[in-house]
Amino acid sequence: xxxxxxxxxxxxxxxxxxxxxxxxxxxxxxxxxxxxxxxxxxxxxxxxxxxxxxxxxxxxxxxxxxxxxxxxxxxxxxxxxxxxxxxxxxxxxxxxxxxxxxxxxxxxxxxxxxxxxxxxxxxxxxxxxxxxxxxxxxxxxxxxxxxxxxxxx
Amino acid sequence: xxxxxxxxxxxxxxxxxxxxxxxxxxxxxxxxxxxxxxxxxxxxxxxxxxxxxxxxxxxxxxxxxxxxxxxxxxxxxxxxxxxxxxxxxxxxxxxxxxxxxxxxxxxxxxxxxxxxxxxxxxxxxxxxxxxxxxxxxxxxxxxxxxxxxxxxxxxxxxxxxxxxxxxxxxxxxxxxxxxxxxxxxxxxxxxxxxxxxxxxxxxxxxxxxxxxxxxxxxxxxxxxxxxxxxxxxxxxxxxxxxxxxxxxxxxxxxxxxxxxxxxxxxxxxxxxxxxxxxxxxxxxxxxxxxxxxxxxxxxxxxxxxxxxxxxxxxxxxxxxxxxxxxxxxxxxxxxxxxxxxxxxxxxxxxxxxxxxxxxxxxxxxxxxxxxxxxxxxxxxxxxxxxxxxxxxxxxxxxxxxxxxxxxxxxxxxxxxxxxxxxxxxxxxxxxxxxxxxxxxxxxxxxxxxxxxxxxxxxxxxxxxxxxxxxxxxxxxxxxxxxxxxxxxxxxxxxxxxxxxxxxxxxxxxxxxxxxxxxxxxxxxxxxxxxxxxxxxxxxxxxxxxxxxxxxxxxxxxxxxxxxxxxxxxxxxxxxxxxxxxxxxxxxxxxxxxxxxxxxxxxxxxxxxxxxxxxxxxxxxxxxxxxxxxxxxxxxxxxxxxxxxxxxxxxxxxxxxxxxxxxxxxxxxxxxxxxxxxxxxxxxxxxxxxxxxxxxxxxxxxxxxxxxxxxxxxxxxxxxxxxxxxxxx
Numbered sequence: 001x002x003x004x005x006x007x008x009x010x011x012x013x014x015x016x017x018x019x020x021x022x023x024x025x026x027x028x029x030x031x032x033x034x035x036x037x038x039x040x041x042x043x044x045x046x047x048x049x050x051x052x053x054x055x056x057x058x059x060x061x062x063x064x065x066x067x068x069x070x071x072x073x074x075x076x077x078x079x080x081x082x083x084x085x086x087x088x089x090x091x092x093x094x095x096x097x098x099x100x101x102x103x104x105x106x107x108x109x110x111x112x113x114x115x116x117x118x119x120x121x122x123x124x125x126x127x128x129x130x131x132x133x134x135x136x137x138x139x140x141x142x143x144x145x146x147x148x149x150x151x152x153x
Numbered sequence: 154x155x156x157x158x159x160x161x162x163x164x165x166x167x168x169x170x171x172x173x174x175x176x177x178x179x180x181x182x183x184x185x186x187x188x189x190x191x192x193x194x195x196x197x198x199x200x201x202x203x204x205x206x207x208x209x210x211x212x213x214x215x216x217x218x219x220x221x222x223x224x225x226x227x228x229x230x231x232x233x234x235x236x237x238x239x240x241x242x243x244x245x246x247x248x249x250x251x252x253x254x255x256x257x258x259x260x261x262x263x264x265x266x267x268x269x270x271x272x273x274x275x276x277x278x279x280x281x282x283x284x285x286x287x288x289x290x291x292x293x294x295x296x297x298x299x300x301x302x303x304x305x306x307x308x309x310x311x312x313x314x315x316x317x318x319x320x321x322x323x324x325x326x327x328x329x330x331x332x333x334x335x336x337x338x339x340x341x342x343x344x345x346x347x348x349x350x351x352x353x354x355x356x357x358x359x360x361x362x363x364x365x366x367x368x369x370x371x372x373x374x375x376x377x378x379x380x381x382x383x384x385x386x387x388x389x390x391x392x393x394x395x396x397x398x399x400x401x402x403x404x405x406x407x408x409x410x411x412x413x414x415x416x417x418x419x420x421x422x423x424x425x426x427x428x429x430x431x432x433x434x435x436x437x438x439x440x441x442x443x444x445x446x447x448x449x450x451x452x453x454x455x456x457x458x459x460x461x462x463x464x465x466x467x468x469x470x471x472x473x474x475x476x477x478x479x480x481x482x483x484x485x486x487x488x489x490x491x492x493x494x495x496x497x498x499x500x501x502x503x504x505x506x507x508x509x510x511x512x513x514x515x516x517x518x519x520x521x522x523x524x525x526x527x528x529x530x531x532x533x534x535x536x537x538x539x540x541x542x543x544x545x546x547x548x549x550x551x552x553x554x555x556x557x558x559x560x561x562x563x564x565x566x567x568x569x570x571x572x573x574x575x576x577x578x579x580x581x582x583x584x585x586x587x588x589x590x591x592x593x594x595x596x597x598x599x600x601x602x603x604x605x606x607x608x609x610x611x612x613x614x615x616x617x618x619x620x621x622x623x624x625x626x627x628x629x630x631x632x633x634x635x636x637x638x639x640x641x642x643x644x645x646x647x648x649x650x651x652x653x654x655x656x657x658x659x660x661x662x663x664x665x666x667x668x669x670x671x672x673x674x675x676x677x678x679x680x681x682x683x684x685x686x687x688x689x690x691x692x693x694x695x696x697x698x699x700x701x702x703x704x705x706x707x708x709x710x711x712x713x714x715x716x717x718x719x720x721x722x723x724x725x726x727x728x729x730x731x732x733x734x735x736x737x738x739x740x741x742x743x744x745x746x747x748x749x750x751x752x753x754x755x756x757x758x759x760x761x762x763x764x765x766x767x768x769x770x771x772x773x774x775x776x777x778x779x780x781x782x783x784x785x786x787x788x789x790x791x792x793x794x795x796x797x798x799x800x801x802x803x804x805x806x807x808x809x810x811x812x813x814x815x816x817x818x819x820x821x822x823x824x825x826x827x828x829x830x831x832x833x834x835x836x837x838x839x840x841x842x843x844x845x846x847x848x849x850x851x852x853x854x855x856x857x858x859x860x861x862x863x864x865x866x867x868x869x870x871x872x873x874x875x876x877x878x879x880x881x
Contacts, residue, residue: 015418016398023418027373032365033358035539036417037490038571042810045490073358086356090348090776093215093784095355096362096490096539124818128810130490130540131215132787134818136780 002062006031007075017063022046024062025072033073033099037128044127047100047107048072054107054123073099081151082106085144093131101127105141113148115141168200168320169282171275171328173248180252180271182278184328194248196275197226199283203303203317205232206239210249211268212259212511213242213351214541215784216839217777220349221265222272224773228342229276229335232316233303240350245513245533253638256514260546260666261639262739262837265773269835277332279323286323287314302341337771346776351537363509363536366496368564372401374557375420375568377427378409378577381434381804382661386410388430394423402561403427408553413561417568435661437803444800445481448585448658451606452479456654457622459632463650468600472591476689478682479587481864482674484580484798486813487667491539492574497554498564499524504531505564506551509538516548523555543666547579547614575813576805579665580798582608582627583658586678591650596690598701601648603631605678606656607671608664623655626666630675630738630844640740640836642672644679645708646701662800668788669843672738677793677865680734680848685861694733694852695721707742707768708735710829714766718827719746729761732853736844740836741769742829745786745845748822751857756873758794758854760822763846768829769836775828778838782826785842791816793847793865 001012006029013028020039025031025048034057037045041059048057049071057065076083082102085091092098101124108115108123115123120141129137170185172194185195198206207226211218223240232238243249249257251267280300287305288295291312298307306313337344354360379385391403394412399419404411412423469475495508497520504524510516513533520531538545550567558565569577584607591600607627611618618624625634629642632653644651667673687697695716702708712735716722725731728750735744748762763786772778795814799806807813847865855861860875 015416019418023416027416027418030367032361032367035362035491036364036568037492038810040571040809040811043490078357083356087348087353090352090780092352092355093780094490094538094540095215095351095360096537098355099358102356121819128490128815128817130488130542130788130815132784132791132816132821133780134787134816134821135783135824137818 002066004062004065004070005068006070007072013062015062017061019062020058021048021060021062021065022057025057031072031074035096035099037097037100042128043097044104045097045100047103049103049107052107052110054104073103076103076106080106081144081147082109082140085140085147089136089140089143091133091136091140093133097127097129101129101137105144109144109148114145168198169279169324170198171196171279173271173275175247175250175252182275182328182330184324186324194246196248196272197230197279199279199316199320201317201320203237203315204239205230205237205316206241208241208243210243210246210257210513211264212535212538212541214259214511214538216781217349217774218259218264219351220347221774221777222268223350224342224347225269225272226276228340229273230279231300231302231341234342237303237316242535245517245531250514256512258512258514258546259541260511260543262741262839262841263638265835266640266740266837273334274332277334278328281329281332282323282326283316283319285326286319290314290322343773344775347774349777360537362491362539363494363496363507364491364568366507366536366566368496368498371496371564371566372413372415372561373417373420373568374411374413374565375424375570376409376411376553376573377424377429378573379431379434381431381437381802383435384431384433384804386429387432389427391427393426393428397423397426404557404560406553406556411553411557413557413565434803439660439803440801441483441799444583444660447660448583448606449479451656451658452585452587452604454656456604456656459623459628459655460651460653462648465600465602465650465652468650469589469591469602472600473594474592474689476590476685477588478685478863480585480678480681482584482677484583484662485667485792485796486575486578486580486798486807487542487544488575488813488815489540489542489544492571493544493550493569494567495550495554496564496566497551497558499555499559502530504555505534506531506555507534507536508548508551509536509545510548511538511541511543511546512548515546516551519548519552520555523552524559542668543670544578547665571810572808575807575809579663581667581673582610582664582671584627584671584674588678588682590682590686592686592690596692598646598648598686600650602652604654604656605631606658608660608662609657610664610666612657613663622657624657627671628655628675629670630672630736631679639738642738645705645735645737646683647704648701668785669738669840672736672840672844673789673792673847676734676736676844677847677851680736680845681851681863684848684852684855693722698735707833708737711735711742711744711766711768714827714829715744715746715764718766718825719764721746730853730857732849732851732856734845734848734852738844739840740834741767741838741841743767743841743845745849747846747849747853749850749853749857751854751872753858753876756869756871756876758850758867758872760790760850762823762825764825764827765842766827766829767841768831768833769838769841770831770833771835772828778828779826781838782842783824785840786824786846787816787821789843789846790820790850793850793867794820795866795868797866
């Protein structure tokens with residue numbers, strides 16, 4: 001049994017240490033928002049937060065996540081500026097990669113509330129969107145930054 | 154949104170329910186109450202709770218079809234979008250067969266082309282019946298009653314009734330087949346940007362994609378698939394796989410060796426433990442060089458005649474100026490972000506299939522073939538699609554799930570790994586082309602002799618689609634069958650002497666439509682060659698194009714629009730170069746201008762800006778339409794600069810996103826999309842960002858470097874080699 005803290009709740013799962021966190025989240029905890037895209041940490045569809053940092057759940061064993069604070073897209077507040085901005089700017093097309101993309105953005109903004117263009121690119125070049133929504137993502141990030149700024153006031 | 158229609162919702166038909174009967178000759182709208190044995194081929198349903206429920210049969214893959222088709226019905230019905238309308242994904246039904254494609258299939262940029270008129274009529278018929286019901290209730294002339302946002306009003310007497318109050322009475326009336334449609338200025342929703350209905354649930358991660366389907370008692374399966382085409386398993390360690398904790402069953406099926414387990418990770422571990430040994434397959438020598446060599450050699454053979462106008466051979470040989478060029482376009486992969494998958498549950502008297510699926514008709518047929526159940530017992534549930542790109546219209550992910558579920562008598566989800574998805578993709582068909590073009594003394598295009606070889610898209614799946622050696626799927630953009638539902642997917646230039654010849658490359662690589670099908674490769678070739686001819690004629694590439702499109706209003710209009718918006722002929726920043734291209738297909742005309750620079754030391758291309766002009770006739774939902782063009786341009790740029798599937802030892806060597814690079818944020822230029830105001834027939838949009846991009850890039854690279862590169866992708870190595878060759 002491995003105990004995990006996901007979205008503020010404690011779970012005990014009966015899996016071996018080497019199972020990727022992704023499959024534990026999806027198959028064992030039925031948190032289906034975290035997506036499988038490549039299994040090798042290349043595309044970012046499976047991005048979650050581990051102690052607040054964006055990590056690839058497909059390339060991380062459940063053992064490495066033990067004792068850490070895991071946040072999935074389901075744990076990101078409905079009022080999170082990224083979610084609001086993504087709806088306002090109609091960023092998504094097929095939407096499959098976007099939970100991972102939004103987790104990547106949320107981690108970026110918590111670290112750098114007003115990222116420069118270069119800082120955005122260097123983080124966001126880690127994700128793949130086959131629909132090609134990158135320009136809308138950029139817009140969504142700007143909108144989320146403005147929303148955060150307003151909320152902070 | 155409920156991803157599938159519950160069967161229960163159809164048990165009781167009350168209110169006004171408008172359906173459709175699809176025949177080989179078209180469609181007839183139906184009032185459900187008129188038909189006793191009404192099979193729920195329903196498009197819209199107005200109930201006494203004043204709700205309007207709309208059922209959509211096309212698949213939602215991000216193009217916004219649920220929203221756009223519902224907007225058409227809601228507008229003509231004069232329903233209140235915010236308060237009344239609810240949208241459901243329909244199952245596999247005859248009602249959802251495309252009136253132009255003859256199947257329930259979401260391809261060919263045809264969802265609006267096929268359904269624009271019928272859905273308008275269905276909405277308008279509903280409105281007419283509700284108005285009539287109100288007029289009869291009040292005993293006033295219909296002409297004095299008006300439908301406004303879900304109510305019918307009689308202004309003279311200041312009375313009104315809601316659609317909910319009127320629907321029962323309206324259902325007793327005869328349905329008009331040709332109701333009066335709204336005039337454009339009366340449109341309430343169409344033509345105005347409406348937020349897509351699927352966006353909020355996708356952002357909240359509540360949207361159910363194929364891989365997110367959970368059925369009680371479901372097993373997870375993965376399949377060890379052959380590494381080379383036609384390879385058969387020689388040996389595998391079934392016992393080792395079955396020893397893995399969680400593995401329930403190992404079974405051999407025609408697609409490979411399936412490992413079924415209680416979780417995905419157990420299935421994957423079980424698959425690794427199989428240690429399958431495969432034989433060498435049907436063509437172990439095949440690699441990229443082999444493919445290109447074979448298809449280049451095809452160009453020296455005689456092919457099947459596709460088009461013959463005038464005498465192209467004579468015109469070219471007698472031309473004042475002659476240009477000849479050979480092109481190559483390799484295989485590219487669909488690489489949808491959600492890999493192929495399906496979940497099936499076969500029971501004694503029914504079979505349920507859940508899948509991200511672009512072709513419900515084919516999926517249903519395949520499942521019926523395996524289960525021997527009649528098609529109406531195959532319940533096809535379409536989930537959201539994690540990208541479609543044409544790949545999911547070949548539903549070969551369905552039979553394997555059905556076979557395994559049937560054998561195990563349990564629900565089974567089969568997931569393709571990313572490696573399966575790339576290695577067992579049905580690729581965009583590779584092509585070679587050789588063209589000889591002739592110009593007269595004034596630099597006018599007078600002759601075009603074109604030979605092309607491609608792997609046939611249709612031969613392996615539907616040999617009857619091949620007529621006299623011609624597979625038109627490979628030729629769209631260059632030539633098309635008469636009466637084709639693809640609408641103008643043929644060369645647009647007015648060429649007095651034209652000959653097109655086709656050869657089918659004999660290779661075991663499975664190919665299939667890939668967003669825009671071969672309009673992509675063919676536009677690259679045609680528009681690159683037109684540019685070569687323009688330079689040979691010493692004419693401006695835009696002027697040269699326009700002079701051979703004199704009678705083509707829509708092509709001329711998009712070219713002129715894009716030229717004006719992009720500042721064609723005006724100075725551009727130092728070090729940058731500009732290229733132009735146009736293409737028409739699926740009933741829509743497009744043109745693009747690309748600004749880029751080339752690092753002559755590294756061969757690296759940096760695209761700065763793409764300007765596009767699009768004429769698709771009436772625009773229903775402008776926001777998603779622009780998104781489709783932006784996304785198409787981005788995807789096309791990925792294939793123009795980066796993507797090529799690698800083959801080795803008779804199979805696919807490419808395996809995942811580490812060796813199949815896809816464009817990322819830093820490489821995406823500014824994109825401007827300009828819609829040309831048009832009242833012409835409605836055309837497609839989903840695939841229209843693709844064709845003009847690659848040639849516009851290649852033409853700009855020529856303008857930047859003087860090197861004409863007749864292949865894609867334009868990788869730094871290829872560009873650098875071309876620059877060096879040019880210098881030498």
